[in-house]
Amino acid sequence: MNDLTENSRRNNMRYALFVGCTVAYKLPHLEAATRYVMDSLGIYPVDLPFSCCPDPNGIHSYSSELWYTLAARNLAIAEEQTLDIVTLCNGCYATLKHCRELLNKDSGLQKRINDRLKSVGRHYTGQSRVLHFYQLLYEQVGYDRLQQLVVKPLHDLRIAVHYGCHSLRPKQMNPPENSEHPQWLWQFVDQVLGAKTVHYLDESQCCGAGLREMDQDTALALTRRKIEQIEEMDANALLVPCPSCYLQFDIGQRLLRRLDNNGITGTAVFYQTELLAIAMGAKPESIGMQFHMIKPDLNLLQRQKAKSA
């Protein structure tokens, strides 16, 4: 393992698992795949009474003060257990990481927020780090170790990837290469899953999820544009590290097919830990793959030959 955070070292790979609203209460099968992977890696998830992160678009746009306050409460709860947070969602990652950086930089803001937290008996110090699950895999565990645990490489999959805006930007909150030239998801497909990476034109473009409630036409037009490009390149899977993007692509394609008969054919969407769990030997039904809207070709996932020794 490389570059362990201080808390994870001290706590023997225990993390506060920030499941988030979308995974917990819309897409629990993504949580099942994630817990399967954590268990296989000997990483212990701790469940704490977190609220909504809150949403980095809707709630932040409505009131930054509310956004900071509730994010600081979530961070303070992890601090009380001296645990680092690992999030399953780009949105939760963006909110918690963004707020943590601003609170740590601005002592006036931190004092104002702590005055509020005091009335509920909590205190923010900035001790707990925030990691996205992709970082846990990429930076903390490392792809070499993941590769050793893969028993069924997915050689027949042609995978297009979508990183999602909030795992990449704003750039000052993330590794500099993330903003325009991220590598970690492509490398994951290639080095860990043993599948083929399929490149397409608008790889870094938004999926449309941020406008899902506000303006469905524009949101679906963005989804359609990406899916059409992915189908053009003959990919048979789309891999995402974010449940909000997953939801937009999975439900969005079903809506688009209903709205337009001559439109898209449909590409199966997978969350990062789903394909990792399958490659590690999990049965598709045990991690809830039957709950996908665009049904994955399970034969394609199952018929992969086991890795030769």
Added chain:
Amino acid sequence: MEELEFKEIKRLLNVCYQCGTCVSSCAGGLVNPEKNIRKLIQNLIDSADISELKNSDLLWLCTSCYQCEDRCPEGVPLTTLLIRLKNMAADRGLIPASVQKEIDTLGTQSFTFPPAKSIIARRKRLGLPDLPRPAKTEMDTLIKLARTPVFKA
């Protein structure tokens, strides 16, 4: 940045030389030419106050993907400024229905999506634990305190 006044936002926009990088990066604008962020910037420069801003509903059609902010050659933090402007609009009660619904759900359920019975049953079937919930009184207290303005909007 989050406490900027309207005139300070306008001052930050003054360095814009209309190169159009933000327009060509904008997710919403890519599929819907009506959503032209450069026009919005022009409207902002022409207004004395948020209440004068023409087409202020355009503010809410940002996916906050941060591509315009990351790519602006003049370093204008556009996404951040749009969020500040939406905060100002919301303080004046200009809140789109979908955002209002999200606030209401957060206030009553502590989550953006309330846990539906079918999903709770699905969680059980998948062998997932019952997640600990925040205390309602704690959430109520914090939401109430956070909505008390601490600086002039």
